[in-house]
Amino acid sequence: MTILVVGGGGREHALVWALSRSGDHSLICAPGNPGMAEIAKLFPVKVSDIDGLVDLAGNEKVDLVVVGPEVPLVAGLADELRMKGIPCFGPGKNGAQLEGSKWFAKDIMNYAGVPTARCRVFTDTSSAMKYMGEDAKGFVIKADGLAAGKGVFLPDESDEARSILDSLFGGRFGESGQRVVIEERLQGKEVSVLAICSGTDCVILPPSRDHKRLGDGDSGPNTGGMGAICPPPEIVDGFCEKARKEIILPVLEELASRGIDYRGVLYAGLMITAEGLKVLEFNVRFADPETQAVLPMIENDLADLLDTAARGGSLQGEVPVKDGCCACVVIASGGYPGTYKKGFTITGLDKIEDALVFHAGTAMENGKLVTGGGRVLSVVSMGDTLEDSLDKTYKELDKIDFKGKYYRRDIGRTV
DSSP: OEEEEEEOSHHHHHHHHHHHTSSSOEEEEEEOOTTGGGTSEEOOOOTTOHHHHHHHHHHTTOSEEEEOSHHHHHTTHHHHHHHTTOOEESOOTTTTHHHHOHHHHHHHHHHHTOOBOOEEEESSHHHHHHHHTTOGGGEEEEESSOOTTOOEEOOSSHHHHHHHHHHHHTTTTGGGGSSEEEEEOOOSEEEEEEEEEETTEEEEOOOBEEOOEEETTTEEEEOSOSEEEESOTTOOTTHHHHHIIIIIHHHHHHHHHTTOOOEEEEEEEEEEETTEEEEEEEESSOOTTHHHHHGGGBOSOHHHHHHHHHTTOOOOSOOOBOSSEEEEEEEEETTTTSOOOOOOBOBOGGGOOSOEEEESSEEEETTEEEEOSSEEEEEEEEESSHHHHHHHHHHHHTTOBOTTEEOOSOTTSOO
C-alpha cells in the first residue's frame, strides 16, 4: 500500500516506524520531520491544510491515510477523504467531538453508562469558584476544547484555581477555554488505553502510563507528556478485556446510536479507583508519548489492522504482544512548556546503540540537526523487565546532548 501519515511529531515518527515494519509499503508524510525522512517521503503540507492534505492523498494515489494529530480530525479531514473514496484511519468530525469538547464526551459517557468523575460546565470564574468552594484541591479544571494536551489543571488552593480560570476565560486557549469543565479529582493509579475501532467493534493495544507533569515526583505544570511505560507494573490479567467491555464498547455503541460510525483510535485515560475503572478523558488519536512506548510491543501487521478499521471491517481476536516492557523518556527544550529557544545543535544520535529515537521537535539548519520544538526527542528501549527498559533508556539518553536539554529522571518510578 501507499500510506500517508499526517503529522510531524514523535507519535507520527513512531507510527511511520511501525508501518515500515509491517510490510512492503510506500510511506509518505505531511509535514513529517527529519527523523521520518529516513524512512518516508516528506511533503510540506500543514496538518491544518485540509484541502492540501486531500489533494496530496489524491495526487499520490494513497491507499490509506493515518491521521496523527487531533486538529485535522476535528476540522473534518476524515470526512473529506472518505468523500473522495480514500480510506482514512481517524474519526469523522462528529466522532472527533469526543476530544473537541470534553462536555460532549461527558454526555456520551453518561448515556453509555460509563463511569467517570462528576462534573459541571461553566462560562465564568465567579460561578466556577462558587461551585468549588474552599477545597480547590478536590477538583480538576479543564478547558472544554482543544488545548494541545495542556488544558488540564490541578490547582492546590483557591487562589491558584481563580488564576487558572481567569486565564482560561481571558483567552489563554482562545475559544477552547471559553467553556470550562470542572470535575471531581479522582484518586488512584492512571492507565492509558488505546483501542483500534471499527464502528462498534474494537481491539485493545497493550496498556501504558504516561507522565504529564514537567518535574520529578510529578511536580510542576502539565505538559504534553514527559515519558511513558508499557505496560504499567500493576496491570492484572483481564484488564484489557474489562476496559473493552466496560469503557470502549459502550461508548462506540452510544456513538452508533447517534449515527456516528467511529473508525480510528480511541484513547481512554483511565483511573483505577477503589470503586473500579473511571474515565478521566478521551482522545480521538494516538496518544503522545504513549504511542512511542506501545507500538514497539506489538507483533502483528499494524498496517493491515489500521486499514481494516479504516474500511469498517471486522476486527477479530487480540493483538499479539511481545514479552517484557518498553520505556519512553522525552527530552525537552529548557523552558518547556513555557517559553523556550530553538535552533540548538543536537549531538550524540550516532552513538545510540540499544534504543529507538523518535524525533518530535527537530529541524534541519545548514545541514545540521537542531532543536525545533518543546518536546524534541523520545528515547525508547525494550527490556525483560520495567527496570531493564528504564536502565537502557536512560543510559542511551545520556549520549544525546543539546543546549538546554531537559528530561525527567523518574519516569516509570512514580504513579
